[in-house]
Amino acid sequence: MSTPAIPRRLPRAVREQQMLDAAVRVFSRRGYHAASMDEIAEQAGISKPMVYAYLGAKEELFVACLHREGTRLMEAVARIVEPDLPVDEQLWRGLRAFFAFVGAHRDGWSVLYRQARGQEPFAAEVAAMRGRLVEIVAGLLGRAVEAVGHRAARPADLTAMAYALVGVAESLADWVVEHTDEDPEVTATRMMNFVWLGADDLLRGRSWRPVS
């Protein structure tokens, strides 16, 4: 009888997700400071006091965005890692999931990687997250060293190598963002080729192949 009215009263959980969606979108487009609470509220189709009531002040709101996107990313990757596989296989699976996530959640990635990294007081926390990730990767590499029976490398060397690896992934995330048509799996393969074989082999036409 009546037109299907847009529901005015929604459960809190739903409203919160709407707000976070809007916030992530606006923060990613404008950056933390240039984003205004007005625009976020408007994009969420809700009034400003509601944003404050549900998610707190701007800083808390931004942190909530970081947490949601960071958690989603971590979970997407963690979901397919299987600790018993060989290291390169694990890396390859993780990267596939990572690039797929970035391709599907550009705004979220942008907030994490572009906006939060340079903006106090969030930079420190993002740096800490990244540091933990680097150590995980370094641990993975350490196990690989053991697997090939080589004498234990110095921790600093492994950490530096992990930095390099993470840097490649971040940079190829830009590649993914700019090449919408490329399958994330292809990008993951590109990366495996590069980091596993190295430029010298690569330039000679060799290539790494996934096992499966």
Add this chain to the structure above:
Amino acid sequence: MSTPAIPRRLPRAVREQQMLDAAVRVFSRRGYHAASMDEIAEQAGISKPMVYAYLGAKEELFVACLHREGTRLMEAVARIVEPDLPVDEQLWRGLRAFFAFVGAHRDGWSVLYRQARGQEPFAAEVAAMRGRLVEIVAGLLGRAVEAVGHRAARPADLTAMAYALVGVAESLADWVVEHTDEDPEVTATRMMNFVWLGADDLLRGRSWRPVS
């Protein structure tokens, strides 16, 4: 005989450099929006109107910072590249210069890499700069392919590889910033090992050595 009075009146060129120094410092610490013209002027030891008189509004000032730091970086690298050397040698020299620059100009690097990349309307220009750099590196890799006599790789593959390479450098720049004590030459060697040999070789204990 009299104490050399601090000169209150300085020529324009000198003041401009003081202002840019201050601006780079403040922008790097606070980010574009959180940086206030007041603080920049104060750090420069001068009043705000002088900043506007010499370097224009905030946006122009930021662009001036980007240009100065970008140019300095490019020149530092360009100064020691010699096109006739083998590709890996060229890479190694360029990286040495790059990491040395980053270690010596952390604020400048931070402005370029951290602050400008996510902040409209500067992101586009920085992305363009980075794009040009990527193409230069891709060209370098192309010549390396020819040098080893391998069939020409597809351009997209080379570009993706260049993305990866640039990503490693950017990420190890963070390493440099966080490890003040490490000689940039060591960091450059780390990177050459990683990108030239690849993780597989590296983990087996092999390593790349500079020629000289």
Add this chain to the structure above:
Amino acid sequence: MSTPAIPRRLPRAVREQQMLDAAVRVFSRRGYHAASMDEIAEQAGISKPMVYAYLGAKEELFVACLHREGTRLMEAVARIVEPDLPVDEQLWRGLRAFFAFVGAHRDGWSVLYRQARGQEPFAAEVAAMRGRLVEIVAGLLGRAVEAVGHRAARPADLTAMAYALVGVAESLADWVVEHTDEDPEVTATRMMNFVWLGADDLLRGRSWRPVS
């Protein structure tokens, strides 16, 4: 029983009128540039951000003042004109309304006539308004010419005459402002005497009389 508290929260329409009242007052006293948004807000008994929220930036606010006062003036005059009356009768009625309005809305008149006329970018619009008024008066005079059966005057002559007429009204508006005690009807009669009979007749003691 309790004192009727001054309402702090008022509907938008009410606040807007309060703001316009204050703005007209301040603009008329100080002029466009010397008027500060701070003073306007203070006079309106409200904080500055509300002014911006409801009426926009200074320029828009000034335009809103011009429009409100201009419209009020036009309506006050239009309300009593009756197109079927003889021309001098119409003029007389219009002038009565005009001088009454000026006497009752000095600030509004001042903003329109004193402040806006010399101030870019408003001068052009005020000039356009005045131009339309002049053409209306010229049209009126044209009909008067026909009524007395005289050959059609050249348009330029009628327009120049209308300029003169409008100038008299504007100048006598000053007279009204400076002679608070004089009934606007008297001023209107003065003007009719002057413009209808001319100085020569006037000086000889003749005078024009309203019909009614």
Add this chain to the structure above:
Amino acid sequence: MSTPAIPRRLPRAVREQQMLDAAVRVFSRRGYHAASMDEIAEQAGISKPMVYAYLGAKEELFVACLHREGTRLMEAVARIVEPDLPVDEQLWRGLRAFFAFVGAHRDGWSVLYRQARGQEPFAAEVAAMRGRLVEIVAGLLGRAVEAVGHRAARPADLTAMAYALVGVAESLADWVVEHTDEDPEVTATRMMNFVWLGADDLLRGRSWRPVS
């Protein structure tokens, strides 16, 4: 031999006139507040401290403009008035001079009539000037009344009439500014027709003719 260098050192009197020329031009275009001392100095082809040294602060400079232009106008009119002529003849001569002046010195007229009238603290002085002019005209009219032998009119009536007369002149000054091609003498005749004969006669095709 050498290119005729622009003279750098000029006598004070010359420089002052250059500055006043520039100031009148800028004040007339921008209005008192929007005019900047920078622009005035630039237009005068001289540095700002010189303006301050010669003509003082902005307010004094504006007053100097008012005085120069006001004096020029008064002198232009006074030069051709001859007290022994009939009143209409005197009026006609004065108006010819007035409209000629306005046509030749638009900026000066604009500063006097447009800018200064609404701008404190100059408005009062301009109003006083105008008041003196009105009384002169009223005096003239008074003598005309005596000349025709009519009983003395009340002073207020004469003053109001003088207001009207002055208003016509001011309004037709706009006409002159907008109709560059019309000979000021023609405009003066238009005005005499209007104020001397009145609209009624005028509309019937009568017209006032200069004696000479």
Add this chain to the structure above:
DNA sequence: TATGAATGAGCCTTCATTCAT
């Protein structure tokens, strides 16, 4: 005489945040 260098002060504007309904 003439000017580049320099600044105190003030104004417009916006934003995060809260209150009263």
Add this chain to the structure above:
DNA sequence: AATGAATGAAGGCTCATTCAT
């Protein structure tokens, strides 16, 4: 639950004015 109304605070920018050379 939900929002229109309201503001303290701060930042960008400009200008009249002066000093030191």
